[in-house]
Amino acid sequence: MPGMTITEKILAKHSGKDRVTPGENVWVDVDVLMTHDVCGPGTIGIFHENFGRDAKVWDRDRVVIIPDHYIFTADEKCHRNVQILRDFVKEQNLRYYYDPAFVKATGMPSPYLDPANTSYKGVCHKALPEEGHVRPGEILLGTDSHTCTAGAFGQFATGVGNTDAAFTLGTGKTWLKVPATMKFIFHGEIPAYLTAKDLILAVIGKIGVDGATYRTMYFAGDGINSLTLEDRMTLTNMAIEAGGKNGICDVDEKTLQYVRKRSTRPQWEVYREDKDAQYHSVYEWDLATLKPMVAKPNSPDNTDTAENCREMKLDQAYIGSCTGGKITDMIFAASILKGNKVKIPTYIVPGSTEVHSDMRRLNLRGVPKDKNEKSIEEVLRDAGCILGPSGCAACLGGPKDTFGRLNEPINCISTTNRNFPGRMGHKKAGVFLASPLTVAASALTGYVTDPRDFVTQRIETGMAGVL
Numbered sequence: 144m145p146g147m148t149i150t151e152k153i154l155a156k157h158s159g160k161d162r163v164t165p166g167e168n169v170w171v172d173v174d175v176l177m178t179h180d181v182c183g184p185g186t187i188g189i190f191h192e193n194f195g196r197d198a199k200v201w202d203r204d205r206v207v208i209i210p211d212h213y214i215f216t217a218d219e220k221c222h223r224n225v226q227i228l229r230d231f232v233k234e235q236n237l238r239y240y241y242d243p244a245f246v247k248a249t250g251m252p253s254p255y256l257d258p259a260n261t262s263y264k265g266v267c268h269k270a271l272p273e274e275g276h277v278r279p280g281e282i283l284l285g286t287d288s289h290t291c292t293a294g295a296f297g298q299f300a301t302g303v304g305n306t307d308a309a310f311t312l313g314t315g316k317t318w319l320k321v322p323a324t325m326k327f328i329f330h331g332e333i334p335a336y337l338t339a340k341d342l343i344l345a346v347i348g349k350i351g352v353d354g355a356t357y358r359t360m361y362f363a364g365d366g367i368n369s370l371t372l373e374d375r376m377t378l379t380n381m382a383i384e385a386g387g388k389n390g391i392c393d394v395d396e397k398t399l400q401y402v403r404k405r406s407t408r409p410q411w412e413v414y415r416e417d418k419d420a421q422y423h424s425v426y427e428w429d430l431a432t433l434k435p436m437v438a439k440p441n442s443p444d445n446t447d448t449a450e451n452c453r454e455m456k457l458d459q460a461y462i463g464s465c466t467g468g469k470i471t472d473m474i475f476a477a478s479i480l481k482g483n484k485v486k487i488p489t490y491i492v493p494g495s496t497e498v499h500s501d502m503r504r505l506n507l508r509g510v511p512k513d514k515n516e517k518s519i520e521e522v523l524r525d526a527g528c529i530l531g532p533s534g535c536a537a538c539l540g541g542p543k544d545t546f547g548r549l550n551e552p553i554n555c556i557s558t559t560n561r562n563f564p565g566r567m568g569h570k571k572a573g574v575f576l577a578s579p580l581t582v583a584a585s586a587l588t589g590y591v592t593d594p595r596d597f598v599t600q601r602i603e604t605g606m607a608g609v610l
């Protein structure tokens with residue numbers, strides 16, 4: 144009998160079976176269900192409609208609610224959504240809720256004053272591991288397609304619709320078809336001018352936006368081990384951009400160190416691939432030969448190298464989101480921007496309030512700054528960047544008053560994950576997806592720019608994003 148993959152082992156364990164095979168349908172126990180301000184109200188409505196007005200969720204400690212999408216806006220419908228979440232949290236006595244802490248129901252709510260001292264956490268996929276809700280070997284469902292981000296921690300994490308989420312709210316279970324696994328192996332250490340964004344764009348460019356539909360994308364090899372944990376989150380985050388059911392990485396010391404420090408529960412199980420696990424397909428890359436990549440408008444698989452796009456003039460740059468708003472992303476960008484001035488409006492959105500706090504606390508090497516050093520935030524501001532509060536902001540367009548939104552048909556280079564028409568606002572705006580290194584380099588020239596023009600040595604990130 145052939146061996147199993149990590150994903151198969153997790154699904155077998157959670158369905159009470161010794162083994163599962165791709166294509167098999169199984170009922171599984173869910174460890175954590177996450178929802179946010181966009182899909183939470185709909186999920187709650189379906190839950191009440193089907194389980195009853197007085198129904199209780201299956202486990203008040205396993206439902207996590209993180210408002211993050213449309214927070215800093217004057218749009219009253221968005222405020223109403225947050226209020227629906229608050230009412231549900233109170234009604235169900237939920238333990239894990241991260242409120243934006245504004246009290247006004249009309250007008251633009253004030254952003255938090257101190258990112259180190261607020262109940263608000265920012266983008267759900269960044270906040271989930273930070274707040275201890277992500278563990279190896281578990282099943283995480285979220286009403287957001289980028290829930291697959293948490294696969295970087297060796298867990299099965301996937302996005303679900305409101306109806307499926309409502310069912311899980313009431314029962315703690317869901318029904319899954321076991322996905323076949325595609326294996327993506329990266330050889331060699333990550334070069335200084337590449338980040339995980341280049342790797343995942345290379346993958347999506349190769350297999351297409353439907354190339355992994357309903358499959359597991361397993362990222363392996365010494366190249367993946369050489370990535371920071373945060374950078375692995377960029378890989379798994381974008382599994383959905385190839386149609387993947389989930390993305391997953393091996394658990395190593397970096398993962399264990401992070402999860403041990405943060406998990407809200409002490410017990411979890413680490414699964415490893417069997418040597419004779421079966422794969423749908425295997426792809427390999429040598430990192431030494433990979434070049435900085437971009438995805439041109441209007442699809443993540445419309446990829447090219449940054450050097451081939453040098454003629455492309457840009458109007459705006461954007462560094463943020465669950466893909467490119469982590470603290471290591473900020474260090475990558477700031478290392479290029481340090482001592483320079485941006486040529487185009489460059490918006491910076493920390494992926495979480497923890498990231499924002501670290502941007503004030505740490506220096507460019509990812510360690511606490513001393514009094515003579517500049518913080519990451521100061522370096523970015525000195526370069527002329529415009530810094531906004533943590534959240535999804537313009538990644539998803541949002542209401543017209545959203546920070547960084549593309550309200551005109553302009554060209555923007557962005558660390559986000561999706562560039563379909565209208566994704567960041569105006570339907571005719573063009574979005575180039577790229578790494579924080581490429582976005583920062585391009586912000587300095589006003590054209591798509593290969594970061595190898597600026598990066599001359601390895602950028603150290605210290606323990607940023609870990610401790």
Ligand code: SF4
Nearest residue numbers: 266464465535538539
């Ligand atoms: S930052 Fe963008 S991709 Fe991430 S959860 Fe928010 S809207 Fe979705």
